Amino acid sequence: MTSSAVDQQKTDARPRRRSRSLLRSSEIRILVVALLLSAYFQIVNHDFLLSNASLQNLSQFIAPVAIIAFGEIMLMIGGEIDLSAGMVFALAPFVMHFAIEAGFPVWLAILAGLAAAAVVGFINGAVTVYLRIPSFVTTLGTLFFVNGFTLTISQGTPVPAPENTLLANLMGAWGYSEIIWAVVIAAFMHVVLRHTRWGLHTVASGANPLGSSEAGIRIHRLKLGNFMIAAVLAGLTGILEGFRIASIDPQAGGNQIMFLAVAAGVIGGTPLAGGSGTIIGGLIGAAVLGILSDGFTLIGINAFTFNMILGASILAAMIFNIHVVRLARKGDR
Numbered sequence: 001m002t003s004s005a006v007d008q009q010k011t012d013a014r015p016r017r018r019s020r021s022l023l024r025s026s027e028i029r030i031l032v033v034a035l036l037l038s039a040y041f042q043i044v045n046h047d048f049l050l051s052n053a054s055l056q057n058l059s060q061f062i063a064p065v066a067i068i069a070f071g072e073i074m075l076m077i078g079g080e081i082d083l084s085a086g087m088v089f090a091l092a093p094f095v096m097h098f099a100i101e102a103g104f105p106v107w108l109a110i111l112a113g114l115a116a117a118a119v120v121g122f123i124n125g126a127v128t129v130y131l132r133i134p135s136f137v138t139t140l141g142t143l144f145f146v147n148g149f150t151l152t153i154s155q156g157t158p159v160p161a162p163e164n165t166l167l168a169n170l171m172g173a174w175g176y177s178e179i180i181w182a183v184v185i186a187a188f189m190h191v192v193l194r195h196t197r198w199g200l201h202t203v204a205s206g207a208n209p210l211g212s213s214e215a216g217i218r219i220h221r222l223k224l225g226n227f228m229i230a231a232v233l234a235g236l237t238g239i240l241e242g243f244r245i246a247s248i249d250p251q252a253g254g255n256q257i258m259f260l261a262v263a264a265g266v267i268g269g270t271p272l273a274g275g276s277g278t279i280i281g282g283l284i285g286a287a288v289l290g291i292l293s294d295g296f297t298l299i300g301i302n303a304f305t306f307n308m309i310l311g312a313s314i315l316a317a318m319i320f321n322i323h324v325v326r327l328a329r330k331g332d333r
Helices: 003-024 026-044 052-077 085-101 106-130 135-154 166-173 177-195 197-207 209-214 219-245 254-267 279-298 303-332
Strands: none
Touching: 026 279, 052 085, 052 177, 052 197, 052 219, 052 254, 052 279, 085 106, 085 135, 085 219, 085 254, 106 135, 106 166, 106 219, 166 177, 166 219, 177 197, 177 219, 177 279, 197 209, 197 219, 209 219, 254 279, 279 303
């Protein structure tokens, strides 16, 4: 075979390799799903993306789910999960509230709330890593404990959040501030996961724990740190939501937002088995859930059937994701 023929074969193979790499990209696949859903709901209801109120409502659904999802993704890559995130979501703003009542400036009270969340994350990580209790069991226990603790210190009563300040607007009171937080955190976490030793070691330890340990990777420290990251992001989300609605509710968050965050991560391409994951995919996964929620609401889907449709849509998105990966792998053979 002549060198020109070989070069021609290489040239012809490049488009195929590009198309296969696109098929393997979970971000591209789920982005296509998000665009198709947006187009459908825009056709059905012309105000879906063209009104300020609708865009704000959509962004305010996406942002909290996405921010919590980023922490869950870091844990899921390592084969762990945090079921207590929704309760930390409710705890952190109450710690902030009591710190403000004690005379702390608002910015320091926010840090106190995040520190309380970090303590919960540390406990989750320490029990899981050093006592070798499965994270599902550990965080199920802290879920109930933190919920009971929050209800006890709050007496089950909502309290007002600080408002009418520049800091309040930055922390969620302005309509689009939460989605800006989500995008900035997504960019930062993406760099951490893809371009730092911490992220690369997290992926390696999730894919091959024994090999990573033998290679000198400190798996226990990684998992402990990722539990703290997940808890702090959950606490930050609760604080942002408290500023947004100008009220801190002990019943806010709960299991629903935690499961939505996990679903966003899985839909975005992070398997529960660990070993791989994507922050950007998690953000787009949260967008898919937001589009479904807002779209179904605008077209008047009955509330009794909404969760059925949402659940079926989540399953369909995940099945689509897995099926396309299989097709891409078959194309390599």
